[in-house]
Structures are given as C-alpha cells and as structure tokens.
Amino acid sequence: MELGNTVVGDIDAVPGSVPGTPPVITAEEQARIHRRTLRVVILSQILGGAGLAAGISVGALLAQDMLGSDSLAGLPTGLFTLGSAAAAFLVGRSTRVLGRRLGLAAGFTAGGLGAVGVVVAAVADSVPLLFISLFIYGAGTATNLQTRYAGSDLAPAEKRGHGTSMAMVATTVGAVAGPNLIDPLGHLADNLGIPTLAGPFLLAAVAYLAAGVTLFLLLRPDPYLLARQIAGDDGPGGGTGPVLKPAGGAWVGAATMILTQMTMVAIMTMTPVHMRAHDHGMGAVGLVIGLHVASMWLPSLVTGRLVDSAGRVPVAVAAGVTLLAAGLTAALAPADSLVLLIVALMLLGLGWNLGLVSGTAMVVDATVPANRPQTQGTVDVGIALSGAVAGLASGAVMTATSYQILGVIGGVLSLLLIPALRWGRQGVRR
Template sequence: MVASGESEVGTPVIDDTERRRVQRRTLTVVVASQILGGAGLAAGITVGALLAKDMLGTDGLAGVPTALFTLGSALAAFLVGRITAGRGRRTGLALGFGAGGVGAIGVVVAAATDSVPLLLVSLFVYGAGTATNLQARYAGTDLAPAAGRGTAVSVAMVATTLGAVAGPNLVEPLGEWAVQLGLPALSGPFLLAAAAYLAAGTVLFALLRPDPYLLARRLESAEYTAVATDAAPPPGVGAYVGAAVMVLTQIAMVAIMTMTPVHMRAHGHGLGEIGLVIGVHVGAMYLPSLVTGVLVDKVGRLPMAAAAGVTLLLAGVTAAVAPADSLTLLIVALALLGLGWNFGLISGTALVVDATVPLNRPRTQGSIDVLIALAGAGGGALSGVVMSATDYATLALGGGVLALLLVPVLFRARR
C-alpha cells in the first residue's frame, strides 16, 4: 500500500493547481513544436507526388511518395508509442521528429542526384515526422480532465495550422531558392521540412519537462493504489470505434488530396495555384480545431464523427463535379475535405483517450496510429492507380462514398 499523498515511487502527488500549471506548460511546448511540425509535413503533401512523377516518369506512380512516407509513419507511430511507454513523450517525440528531418534531407539529396532508390528510402524515413506530428496531439491530453480532452487535442492541432498553411504557399519561393542553390525546384519545400522537423524535435526534448505522460502515470498509480502490477488492462470498446473513425477518414482524405496536385497540373494550373489549394486544405484540417474540440466535448464524440462522414461525402461530390479549370470549386472541395478529416480525427482521438488509462494509453495510441498510417498508405498508393484507370472525378466520388461507412459503424456503437 502506498502512503496517502505519495506515488508508488515515493514522488509527492501534485495538487490540482500544480497539475493545471503543468498542463498549461505542456500545451505551450506542444504548440511550439506543432507550428514547426506543420511546416515539415506540408512538403510531402504539396510536392511529393509531383516530384515522384518527374523522377519516375508516370502518373500511375505519383501516389508512391504518399504511400511511402505514410508507411514510414506507420513504423514510426509504432516505435514512438513503445518509446513513450518506457521513456515518456519527450524522448519519443524528439526522436520521431529527428528521424523526419533526416528523411527530408535525404529527399533533397535524392532529387539533386536523380537517385530514385534514395528518394524512396528517404520518403519512408521522412514519414516519421508525419507520425510524430500526429502523436504530439496526445501529449496535450495526458493531464487534461476528461471533460476537456477534445479541447486539449484541438489546441495541439490548431497550432499545426500556422506552419502547415505557410508551407504550401511557400512552394514557389522555396523552389526559386532551391534553383539558386543548384537544386531541383521541387526539392525546395523539403529543405524547409528538414529544418522544421529538426527544430521541433529540439524544442520538445529541451522543454517538455516534466514529461506529461510519466507524470500522469505516476498520478494514476497514486490514485489507484490497489493496482500493483505493470500489466496493462485492455482498452475499452471506444478505442476500437475511435480507430475505425480515424482510419476511414484518413483513407478518404489521403486518396483525394494526393491526386489533386497531379490533376491540377495536368490541366494547366501552376505551382502557386496548387500551393494555394493545398494550403487551404491543410488550413481546414487544423484551423477549425478549437471549435471542433469544444463541439466534441459538448455535443459528443459520436455526433461529430458522423458529421465527419457527411462532410467528406460533400467534399468528394464537390471535387467530382468541379470543372478542371475552376480554382474556386477545387478550393471549396479541398477545404471540405480537410474539415471532414478534422472532425474525424478529433472525435476519434477523444474516443481513444476516453477508453484508455495511462498504463495502456501510449501503446494503444501508437498501434491505432499505425492503422491510420497504413490506411493512408493504401489510399495514397491506390489513388494513382484509380486515377490512371478512370479519372479524378471517379476517385473523388469514391473517396466520399467510402467515408459514409462511418454511419453504420457509429450506429452500431451508439446501440
């Protein structure tokens, strides 16, 4: 039995005031890292497919970059989850962002030397940054009260907006800078990604003290003194529902997003217009988070997850009917696509956190993010094949219809 007021290792248990102070500090550090991480992830989704098309010489393989860095993010999600369980959020997130930065450097070198094998390997490693950027959202929930978990996730996510929106809209100047350095224009955004990911990892490693996960685990051990084993209990049913929500929204979003730059370039749109559309899309993925988080906490997890499916369907229909030369409708479609993903990710994340405890949370979160990453990889790889065999409209409509599978999942969960 542990003495009242102490944890299982003799560390004094903090009071509610101190817990709130640590939570505020944690969110501040996470916000800083997410701003940088957002700039890093923007490179892959904006010019990854275009770079692959130029280097591989075919539209059918344009989805390969998304598939590769998403597969890399799957492995990274698994490893970051395991490292976090043993060493805490600080170490796991710092290593993940560091790997993403190394991968981005490799992409630049591959583009400069026209090395396809190096490009493929580097994109895989670059995916670690994407996974870590998503995993960082959980750091904001470790010490958050149950009724405020959706809001805590949203604070972490909305910070990503600044970097993620700026990144795509810097495609042209970054491309010009790369050319001045003697590099291919499309490698420019990956120079930004390398610096951003490495900086995000440094911020987390230096400032995320005390570690929110390790502190939450100690607090739980002190509160539930009857639990005297390291064996983690299984997650609740809500974790599986949350995983289904995030997986389906990821497939639909990635499939349509990946091929939009290729579709636009094939119909005469320049890099500036492509960057604008993707910038709006990424902004819609993250900027509404503060409102979404409140709605998830107040309206409920399942209603907001259902709203994700409906919004993604509207996005797919809009993209399918939009004329290829209509920049306005493409912006609307990609904004709806980002918004639907936002609804799904925040509601799904809250469901997972609700259904877990600190002892089993990192491994469960890591495993679920592996599924999300694999779903995105499948969506990215198949998107190029589907578009080559049919057209962009069919791909977009198919992605929207796929999102409707959320409805029966949520109906069963509610029952």
C-alpha cells in the same frame, strides 16, 4: 525536479512522491503544468506543420518527374505513410517506458533526416534513395500526429477534446505557410543547384529538426509520466508490466480516424497532379493545398469544444457527411475551376478534422494511463497504413478512370463511418 518555469528532470522527484504512489500535487498545480505543456506542444506543432506540408504539396509531383509516370505519383504518399506507421508503432511503445519527450523528439529528428535525404536523392536523381528517404521522412508525419496526445495527458476528462484540439490547431501556422512557400523555396533551390520541387523539403528538414529539439529541451515534466504517477499507475517495473486491454470505444474511435484518413489521403494526393494536368500553376497548387491544410487543423479551435459539449458520435457522423460533400464537389468541379477545387479541398480538410478530433477523444476516453500510449500507437499505425493504401491506390484509380471517379469513391467510402458508429455506439462514452 522543480515544477515551474525551470527544466524538470526525473519525474519521480515530484515533491512528496514515492514510486508506485500518486505524487502530492494539487489540481491547480496540475492545471498549471498542463498549460505549460500545451505551450510547448503548440510551438513544436507550428514547426511540425511546416515540415509535413512538403510531402503533401510536392511529394507526388517530385515522384512524377523522377519516375516519369502518373500512375506512380501516389507512391510518395504511400511510402512516407508507411514510414509514419512504423514510427507510430515505435513512439507508442517507447512512450510507455520513456515518456512522451524522448519518443517525440526522436520521431521529429528522424523526419528531418528523411527530408534531407529527399533533397539529396533529387540532386543525385536516385530513385532508390528517394524511396528510402520518403519512408524515413514519414516519421515526422507520425510524430506530428502523436504530439496531439501530449495535449490531453494532463487534461480533465471534460476537456480532453479541447486539449487535443489546441495541440492540433497550432499545426495550422506551419502547415499553411509551407505550401504557400513553394514558389520562393523553388527559387531558392534553383539558386542552390537543387531541383525546384525539392525546395520545400529544405524547409521540412529545418522545421522537423527544430521541433525535435524544442520537445527534447522543453517538454518537462513529461506529461505522460506525470499523468501515470497521478493515476497511481507507476508501480514497480514502471512501464514494463502487463498492459490492460482498452475499452471497446477505442476501436470505434480508431475506425472513425481510419475511414476519414483514407478518404482525405486519396483525394488530396492526386489533386496537385490533376491540377497540373489542366494547366494550373504551382502557385495555384500551393494555394489549394495550403487552404486544405488550414481546414485540416484550424477548425480545431471549435471542434475540440464541440466534441466535449455535443458528444463524440454526433461530431464523427458530421465528419462522414462533410467528406461525402468534399468528394462530390471534387468530382463535379470543372477542371479549370480553381474556386470549386478550393471548396472541395477545404471540405475535405474539415471532414478529416472532425473525424480525427472525435476519434482521438474516443480513444482517450476508453483507455487509462497504463495502456494509453500503446493503444494510441497501435491506432495511429492503423491510420498510417490506411493512408498508405489510399495513397498508393489513388494514382492507379485516377490513371484507370479519372479524378472525378476518385472523388466519388472517396466520398462514398466516408459513409462507412455511420454504420461503424452505429455498431459500436455502446462502447463510446460521450
């Protein structure tokens, strides 16, 4: 392995290293490798953001058209979130043995193939194929989230929030561009003889596959494997030995991310359906979702440093308050008010961001390299499953009551963050 701008192969070949002992590597060299890792992660996240935007923007609308039912419009979110849970589990477990590069590359590739399947299902009007493809497509969503951990593997403790946030903020570029390309991608799909709402999944297929190739070729040296060697955790057996239990702060971080995910998914999933039912055009839907997604990722420019300076818990509490404001704004906004819907969805994205960055930092703080990826994978499974429940329930709740009631329920749910943080505050390190 050569450290530098050339591709690095076997991590055990770090100069001066012996398996089972920390490699000879200076702090300056570690910092340089970390910066290079962040550049690769940022590029992959730009592509990954474009891929995940398809499911957020038109997944519910495509299902509504193919199934002919509003009550099942939340099903796509539930399916690709279940697929996300499965992928999070597999990526987390495989990372401990194989490192970040192979697991992340495989996850994005699976997501791209799932997007291709959605397009084929729309053309063939095959609901079973749609369901299977959405499940596989969810692997891209999980991988996009798992990639944020690669940004913190080699970061010093006092900069973990920043490392995570830089990986996340790059997603903004693709994730904002994706929803705002709904109209042109719809026209492209029409010209190709593909149903209009399947157009964004064409972009998702290309973006996810490109992200997978980028990580496979460029994420070298593998940041996780190098971090294990630096910590002296790469003894005989590599990543196959027993796993130590993480500290309690990991589960506080998990609770923070799960509750923010449930609130965000429930309200976000049904907003396009609510808008179309009140005569908003697809351009307006794309604008609202695009700004929502921007608010999910772009604040990471600030929130990472805020988590490092102000502390994990205060930022997590701010997440709960912000999500409550989002739910109430969505509930009180007149159905024809595009401006208030934009405000509600931007607050929703900001609250999610605050919860995810602070919760991620708690999980990293409470783990060591030997148990970190497996814990991270388990936590992300919980996040994905909670999102699946929220996505599936949101359509039923809105059909039985209204979008306004859904907004109130989501906002109130986020307040559970405060007692959860109070209960677990002793396990959280600032």
